[in-house]
Amino acid sequence: SYENLQPKPESFEVNLKDATYLDSSALGMLLLLRDHAGGENAEITLTNANADVRKILAISNFEQIFDVA
Numbered sequence: 001s002y003e004n005l006q007p008k009p010e011s012f013e014v015n016l017k018d019a020t021y022l023d024s025s026a027l028g029m030l031l032l033l034r035d036h037a038g039g040e041n042a043e044i045t046l047t048n049a050n051a052d053v054r055k056i057l058a059i060s061n062f063e064q065i066f067d068v069a
Contacts (some may be wrong), residue, residue: 002033011043019049022056035063045069 002012012033019026034042045067049057057063 002036011045012044013036013045013047015047016050016053017048019053022053027056027060027062030062036039043067 002009014030014033016022030044031044034044037044046057046062046069049068055069057066057068062068
């Protein structure tokens with residue numbers, strides 16, 4: 001859903017309010033979004049993650065590469 005946006009957004013927000021779990025496919029999709037958005041220079045915020053999802057993000061070290069708010 002993000003690949004065909006014109007013009008390409010400068011930042012992305014992924015609202016995780018309805019997510020109860022993130023599997024490896026979901027984590028992989030977040031990495032693909034990061035690559036599409038500019039890699040290390042990407043501005044991506046993951047919002048509204050519950051405690052279980054935050055734990056998965058922490059264990060996967062995604063808090064190091066995404067802004068988790």
